[in-house]
Amino acid sequence: MENTVNPTDVDGAQNAGAAMKHRSRTQIEFPYTDIGQAEELARTLVDRGGGTAETAQLAGWMDQSANGGTFRSRLSAARMFGFIESDRGSGVITITSSGRDVVDANRRAAARVDAFMKVPLFAAMYEKNNGYNLPPPAALERQVVELGVPEKQKERARQVFQKSASIAQFIDPTTGRFVKPAVRPVKEEDNTDTVRHNSGDESNTGSDSVDRQYHPFVQGLLDELPASEEFMSWPVEDQAEWLRAAASIFKLLSKTKGRIVVSCPGEQTPTPKEGSASDYE
Structure with a gap:
């Protein structure tokens, strides 16, 4: 006696398989790395490329493989x-205003x-837990x-959510409640920490990608x-x-009293004159 299969059973099995496959997919977006690592990528892009770089360039600056999972996760985040x-x-990556x-x-x-509220999962979790521990x-x-x-990704999603919430200060340090932090508006006159665009100017070495207002003497020192890439080979002398x-x-x-001592092994340093501004050893 032959075994026969009801076509409706085949269709049912196929539909069930498709449904299981659909359920295994993420139905709400979330990053695989936290906001701190995404911020590090943005900082590298600005510091090393002025805000623009090819994918392979950026991966190399971060000491990662352009096709590796770690770099791809950070890029996606x-x-x-x-x-x-x-x-x-x-393949060109460009920094945004954010x-x-x-x-x-x-x-x-x-x-x-x-940035935290732009992530669909994080925004949904905020609506669900706002004001509570x-x-x-x-x-x-x-x-x-x-x-x-998906079930298989719930631990990773939870870990990235909690780490990002902590970095973005959504966990109130006093009460421990999950709330949106108060952010002081930035006045234009206070915005002395703006990022410099890399326009190809040879005077921009990349060592000071952030402009601040300092005394001219201090700025000259900086x-x-x-x-940054030359620091490792900067002679100690x-x-x-x-x-x-x-x-x-x-x-x-x-204009304070006291001495600032700077010494280098094997080097004879000058003795400052009494009362001089350069009072060091």
Whole structure:
């Protein structure tokens, strides 16, 4: 006697399989890395490329493989938080205004709040838990699953959510409640920490990608610092000379008594004159 299969059973099995496959997909977007790592990528893009780079360039600057899972996760997270835009055709990655804000010390807090709320899962979790203490990990994982995160990804989603909430200061330090932090509006006159565009100017070495208002003497010192990639090979004797100049300027500007000692092994340092501004060893 032949075994026969009812066509409706085949259709049912296929539909069930398709449904299971659909349920295994993420139904709500969330990043696989936290906002802090996305911020690091944005800062590297600004510091090393002035805000624009090819994918392979940026991966190399971050000491990662352009095709590796770690870099791809960070790239996807930075895009989801709104820090970068990318042209898949050309492979060029560009910083956004939000990305520039998050690497600006004066605008960082507000940028983090906005970026956190751009993530669909995080925004949904905010609506669900706003004003309350976050529940234990197991309960949080049940929540993210209810919102559309697959079972297999619930732990990762919960961890990234909690870490990002902590970095963006959605966990109130006094009460422990999950609330949106208060952000002080930035006045234009206070915005002295704006990010410099890399326009190809040779004077922009990349060592000082952020403009601040300092005394001209201090600014002159900062301008003498080598680029970040040259720090590892900066001779210790030159470092000591820079520090001595800094000591002289700091003492002159502060008008305080005391001595700032800068010494270098094997080097004979000059003895300062009594009462001189450059009172160092």
